[in-house]
Amino acid sequence: MERLAFTKMQGLGNDFVVLDGVTRRLALAPEQIRHLADRRLGVGCDQVLVVEPATAPDADFRYRIFNADGGEVEHCGNGVRCLARFLLERGLTERRELTLQTGEGRAVVRVCSDGPVTVDMGPPILDPARIPFQAPAEATSYALRVDGTMLEIAAVSMGNPHAVLAVEDVDRAPVAQLGPSIESHPDFPRRVNAGFMQVVDRGHIRLRVFERGVGETLACGTGACAAVVAGRLRGWLDDSVAVDLPGGRLVIHWSGRGEPVWMTGPAVTVFDGVISI
Numbered sequence: 001m002e003r004l005a006f007t008k009m010q011g012l013g014n015d016f017v018v019l020d021g022v023t024r025r026l027a028l029a030p031e032q033i034r035h036l037a038d039r040r041l042g043v044g045c046d047q048v049l050v051v052e053p054a055t056a057p058d059a060d061f062r063y064r065i066f067n068a069d070g071g072e073v074e075h076c077g078n079g080v081r082c083l084a085r086f087l088l089e090r091g092l093t094e095r096r097e098l099t100l101q102t103g104e105g106r107a108v109v110r111v112c113s114d115g116p117v118t119v120d121m122g123p124p125i126l127d128p129a130r131i132p133f134q135a136p137a138e139a140t141s142y143a144l145r146v147d148g149t150m151l152e153i154a155a156v157s158m159g160n161p162h163a164v165l166a167v168e169d170v171d172r173a174p175v176a177q178l179g180p181s182i183e184s185h186p187d188f189p190r191r192v193n194a195g196f197m198q199v200v201d202r203g204h205i206r207l208r209v210f211e212r213g214v215g216e217t218l219a220c221g222t223g224a225c226a227a228v229v230a231g232r233l234r235g236w237l238d239d240s241v242a243v244d245l246p247g248g249r250l251v252i253h254w255s256g257r258g259e260p261v262w263m264t265g266p267a268v269t270v271f272d273g274v275i276s277i
């Protein structure tokens, strides 16, 4: 057993155990991640975030994301905002504009002192092979058979894969019923996050996300980016969109193909602690 210092953080109620792998080397096994994430036996969180020294020359730090089920994934939008605040509060950097190395990409983060954090999330990935999603060619929507019903989904990667489904009323969307079947649909070989989007008007959507490796969360930053990309490609949305999630609001801006998606939202430190693990 070792004693592990952590910081509990949250962005719109999507919560994290954040670990410093810069000043010490950390190598956690999947069962240790699951223990940290356990809301009864551990600390409790949707994701564990680990910050490490960068391995790429153009990045300030590398950040790794582990879902509550112990699996390592490529990106986390709410997490990247929290991580930037963690680095500043811990004195690991003094820079308010940081480049963080993610799974296969980079996120450029701008932190306002006490206010919201803005992130350049990079351009969305729409090529099915890179999402990855099995489809003969790129399209703005795809038919997906789920539990015997044909659903019309959009498939978008923000570094991590998302399926986005338009619904009439997000409060009545069958998130718990369809979420697990979409998450593990065989056409998404790395599984997928499932977003249920209600378009309120051209500048406003409501969204619930059943996250891969977690279940429904109070908010998903990459899910919000993917939903705005999906809605904009189908001509339903303008460039700047307020995204209301169960945990609160993100503002997403995307001016079109090839352009980065910008995300603005809160990042909050909840408490520091130490756990024997």
Ligand SMILES: N[C@@H](CCC[C@H](N)C(=O)O)C(=O)O
Pocket: 014, 046, 047, 065, 067, 073, 074, 075, 076, 077, 078, 079, 160, 161, 193, 211, 212, 213, 214, 217, 219, 220, 221, 222, 223
């Ligand atoms: N909550 C996150 C996404 C975390 C990873 C996701 N569950 C996945 O498996 O890709 C966010 O705010 O983006």
